[in-house]
Amino acid sequence: MINVLFGLLFVFFKPNFEFLDIGIVYYLTNIIGYLLLFLGVRELGRQYEKVLKAQPYVIFMVVHSIFFFLLNISGKSPLTIPMDSRLAIVSLVGLGFAIAGMFMVFVIISFLIEGLQIEFPARRLSMVVVLMMMTFAFAGLCYFFIPGIAPILMSVLLALNVIFLFGFYNVFIRNNERVMV
Structure with missing residues (x-):
């Protein structure tokens, strides 16, 4: 469980509040975070088999993060291609993959x-996840249409991430106490 928590910490907490952070540090923390998530999912999968449904998505995100990390190191990230160039379609596809990865x-x-089979508290956690997704989506729209608001929404998202992590950890501890009794 500790690997899942630290993995989520690495994935959630970034050095700035920009919607599209395409820097090397961003993808390095993602690689570490998703590798920890992978280890945590495997560990939890021994006790909660349904958790293993997340494993292919985690593996995809490890590969996704490594790919974008290598592109950023090479200085050839598709997200840095000017939109008015002949390669604008590559830039748009790269942007789509980056945003899809963020939603993953x-x-x-x-x-x-779902896999941890937690009843009542899971509804509250699911609501926080929905709020996180809506905040992220709204920040994305603002990034393109009202850029000054996006960093504010990203800081709100960070606060929701903290709320989620505390809730997730507490629910898991309570659930483990019930299993042990």
């Missing part, structure tokens, strides 16, 4: 909540 953490979290 919410899919993984949903599988974890």
Whole structure:
């Protein structure tokens, strides 16, 4: 469980509040985070078989993060291609993959909540995840149309991440206490 928590910490907490952080540090923390999530999912899968549904998504995100990390190191990230160039379609596809990757953490979290078979508190956690996804989506729209609001929404998302992590940890501890009794 500790690997899942530290994995989510690495994935959630970034050095700035920009919606599209395409820096090397961003993808390095993602690689570490998703590798820890992978280890945590495997560990939890021994006790909660349904948690293993998240494993293919975590593996995809490890590969996704490594790919974008290598692109950023090479200085050839598709997200840095000017939109007015002949390669604008590559830039748009790269942007789509980057944003899809950002949403994937919410899919993984949903599988974890479902797989841990936690009843009542899971509804509250699921609501926090929905709020996180909505905040992220709204921040994305603002990034393109009202850029000044996006960093504010990203800081709100960070606060929701903290709320989720505390809730997730507490629910898991309570659930483990019930299993042990």
